[in-house]
Amino acid sequence: MHTRRTVVGGSGTELTVGLAGCGALASPEPSVTETEVDGGLDTLxxxxxxxxxxxxxxxxxxxxxxxxxxxxxxVVLYEDSQTVAFEADESKRVTFSVDVPEETEEVTATASAA
Structure with missing residues (x-):
């Protein structure tokens, strides 16, 4: 026969085990290795x-x-994002087509797990 204490205590253990399994899931670990402007920075x-x-x-x-x-x-003059599917240990080149504002002095890119 199950008492309230036994059921609640048992559920807590099952929940902890279930959450521990979720924490072990692997995710992408992306990093930007290169950013290139078509024609170079002088054509920005x-x-x-x-x-x-x-x-x-x-x-x-x-x-x-x-x-x-x-x-x-x-100051950010323009920002755009794309979500891209990656395989494990893969590199990809992502292309952004942009109308560059005249005041642009710097280009930065970041990547993070979605």
């Missing part, structure tokens, strides 16, 4: 393509790749 005005190379050193999964264009004070 108008419509252009920016290429971001991302390396995933973790498990397969979706990765959010974000591109930012900044002015000389670090």
């Amino acid at each position: 005005i108008g419509e252009t393509e920016v290429y971001v190379v991302v390396r995933n050193d973790g498990a397969a999964g979706d990765v959010d790749v974000t591109l930012e264009l900044l002015d000389e004070d670090g």
Whole structure:
């Protein structure tokens, strides 16, 4: 016969085991290895393509790749993101087509597990 204390105590153990299993799931571990502007930084005005190379050193999964264009004070003038599926230990080149604002001084890119 189960008492309330036995049922509640047993459920707590099952919940802990269930959560411990979730924590063990692997996820992508992305990093940006290269950012290249089509035509070089001197052509950073108008419509252009920016290429971001991302390396995933973790498990397969979706990765959010974000591109930012900044002015000389670090103010974000443009931001765009793409979600890209990666396999384990894979590198990919992600292309952003952007209309670069005239005040752009810096290009940054980041990648994180989605």
